[in-house]
């Protein structure tokens with residue numbers, strides 16, 4: 516096979532329990548047969564030589580673990596880590612370490628975790644030495660597009676400058692192509708493409724948005740797809756996953772949902788998902804619901820316990836009557 520297959524195993528509890536094969540194309544001439552076997556036997560330690568560094572993935576894993584579902588995303592983040600780690604081992608062994616492009620496309624409906632994962636990826640790339648700072652600059656069309664000729668290029672360049680050393684995350688990136696050739700959005704796209712050349716390896720660009728719109732955007736800008744070799748899909752959460760996210764969000768805030776509250780939430784989410792269709796904002800809707808329930812619970816407790824103090828359990832409990840959706844959360 517014209518390439519190395521490196522197997523990243525999960526020996527520590529901090530890594531996913533699956534195996535991921537990363538295929539690295541060798542830039543060297545292929546050595547075959549007995550010569551290859553001899554060369555391989557002569558330096559068997561190359562494949563297992565440990566790096567003199569801490570396990571950078573442990574921290575990242577700690578942030579990924581509580582995220583419900585997202586198996587494809589978690590695997591991809593691990594693949595990026597494996598690739599970077601092995602590239603470093605290869606460089607240290609005098610082999611071609613590789614020059615990779617990390618610009619990405621995140622396709623998913625609102626509230627499916629795109630921004631959260633972008634932050635984690637930024638951190639990973641910083642820990643692995645690809646980015647110097649690892650911060651995230653989140654922008655949308657209005658931040659990039661100006662009001663007169665030249666203004667857009669200036670605004671876009673300023674934001675790229677701020678993103679140097681980190682990630683520039685453009686939400687609903689396709690809105691830049693909204694007005695066609697005459698729109699200033701086109702100027703923003705051109706400036707971004709130029710910045711990707713001028714500041715190669717200095718920042719990572721992530722374009723995010725609804726799957727269909729992103730697909731269409733890439734189709735109508737044929738020069739773009741090849742500049743974004745990593746594309747990640749963020750599927751909508753199932754009702755079970757949304758309920759699980761609600762329970763985690765409540766627990767993180769030292770609250771607990773009563774079983775009847777979980778039942779009520781489940782019924783509501785099923786209805787809301789149907790009603791809102793593509794505009795349903797997944798985990799964000801759940802977060803808003805929980806935060807609102809916490810406010811309703813506080814008001815209920817104050818009115819119930821006017822002259823006494825509620826016990827610890829009562830202070831933690833979200834009852835069904837605390838879950839209300841009169842207006843959109």
Ligand SMILES: Nc1ncnc2c1ncn2[C@@H]1O[C@H](COP(=O)(O)OP(=O)(O)OP(=O)(O)O)[C@@H](O)[C@H]1O
Pocket residue numbers: 581582583584585623624625626627628629630631632686760763796798799802
């Ligand atoms: N799988 C998950 N498990 C737990 N919490 C999650 C998960 N996905 C998203 N969240 C939470 O939901 C909220 C919204 O997530 P985030 O902002 O990352 O979504 P998004 O896809 O970027 O949304 P938008 O496209 O609308 O900006 C955040 O509080 C985030 O922590």
